[in-house]
Structure formats: C-alpha cells, structure tokens
Amino acid sequence: MKGYFGIGVEGISKAVNVGTLFRTAHAFGASFVFTVRAQYNRREGGHVDTSDTPRSVPTHHFAGLEDFRLPLGCRLVGIEITDDAIELPSFRHPRQAAYILGAEREGLSADIQSRCDYVVKIPTAFSVNLGVAGALIMYDRLISLGRHAPRPVAEGAPTEAAPLPVFGDPIYKRKQRQRARAQSKAEAKT
Numbered sequence: 001m002k003g004y005f006g007i008g009v010e011g012i013s014k015a016v017n018v019g020t021l022f023r024t025a026h027a028f029g030a031s032f033v034f035t036v037r038a039q040y041n042r043r044e045g046g047h048v049d050t051s052d053t054p055r056s057v058p059t060h061h062f063a064g065l066e067d068f069r070l071p072l073g074c075r076l077v078g079i080e081i082t083d084d085a086i087e088l089p090s091f092r093h094p095r096q097a098a099y100i101l102g103a104e105r106e107g108l109s110a111d112i113q114s115r116c117d118y119v120v121k122i123p124t125a126f127s128v129n130l131g132v133a134g135a136l137i138m139y140d141r142l143i144s145l146g147r148h149a150p151r152p153v154a155e156g157a158p159t160e161a162a163p164l165p166v167f168g169d170p171i172y173k174r175k176q177r178q179r180a181r182a183q184s185k186a187e188a189k190t
Contacts, residue, residue, distance in 0.1 A: 004096055005138075006031055006032035006033060006097075007021065008101075009035055009036070009130065010102050010103065010112050011102065011109065012104070018130070020130075022053040022054070024134060026049075026056060027051070031058070033053060034059065035060075036062045036100070037065070037109075065111050075096060076097075076100060076116045077093075077099045077119075079121070079133055080102060080108045080113065081127060082113075082121065085119040085120055085121035089140075091118070099134070101134055122137075147165065
C-alpha cells in the first residue's frame with residue numbers, strides 16, 4: 001500500500017482507550033501515533049498496549065493546538081459524529097493521512113475540527129468506544145487502499161488471486177527507446 005498514516009487523540013480521559021488505539025495502530029502499520037492536549041499515562045495505557053507501541057512507532061505528544069504539527073502533505077481527518085461529516089463507506093482515504101479522534105465524552109473540539117481537511121463519521125446508531133472507532137477507520141483504510149483479491153459475488157472466499165501490480169519499464173529502458181526513436185527520425189530525414 002502506498003502512502004502512510006498516523007492516528008491520534010485529542011483530550012483523552014481514559015489511558016486504556018489510547019493504549020488500545022495505539023496497539024491497534026501498531027498492528028495496522030501506522031507510521032506514527034500522537035496525542036493533542038492529553039495527559040497520556042503510558043504505564044496505564046501499557047496494560048492494554050501489549051506491543052509497547054511507543055518503543056516501535058514514533059509517538060508524539062503535543063501540549064496544545066499551537067504545537068500540533070503533521071508531515072508536509074499529510075491530510076488531517078477528524079472522526080466525529082456531525083451532520084455534515086462524510087460517512088465512512090463513502091470516504092476515499094488520502095494517501096498521506098493523520099486521523100484524529102476526540103475525547104470519550106466531548107468528542108473533537110471545534111478548534112481541531114476547523115483544522116481538519118475532512119471530518120468522517122462511522123454510520124452507527126450511537127457513538128462507539130474510541131479504540132473500536134479507530135480500528136474501524138484503520139480497517140476501512142486497509143480494505144480500500146490495500147491490494148487484495150476482489151470480493152466474490154457469492155458468499156465465501158475469492159476464487160481469483162489478487163492482481164499483481166503492474167509497473168512500467170525502468171527509466172533507463174524508456175530513455176533508450178526515446179534515443180532510438182530520435183535516432184531513427186534523424187536518419188529518416190537524411
């Protein structure tokens with residue numbers, strides 16, 4: 001899968017939820033994890049983050065919105081239940097994305113939402129646990145941007161393999177062909 005993603009939280013109240021999110025992010029291959037305006041207790045979160053994500057994945061803690069930084073070209077995607085949010089099944093994930101989830105009771109602040117390139121909601125009857133919401137987002141990213149065999153029409157497993165990636169010729173081969181064409185044209189003119 002091309003691109004990268006990171007995932008984080010704003011203003012959390014339960015370290016175990018962040019620990020669960022970080023562990024799941026590690027399992028899904030996140031490039032980084034982060035917190036904004038949060039006092040994440042790594043020891044408490046470590047009870048559920050058995051992969052010890054901060055030792056394997058770059059982990060950033062931003063004291064406030066003024067300190068919050070993302071890599072150049074990275075799109076910020078807020079996960080929040082709002083009337084104008086894009087429903088997850090209809091959302092095309094950016095190749096370079098950072099997903100942010102809000103605190104369990106308050107959700108994402110208006111300040112963070114205003115900085116988001118997109119706000120996405122999971123179409124459920126009510127709010128789900130922070131760790132579950134993050135897992136759903138990362139899984140959706142995987143199935144929509146990953147390279148997998150197509151789903152079968154009938155129930156069960158696919159009957160065909162995932163298509164192999166198609167790459168063009170190496171650049172030096174293309175340049176050789178261009179030179180040969182230019183030389184042929186020059187010889188044809190003389």
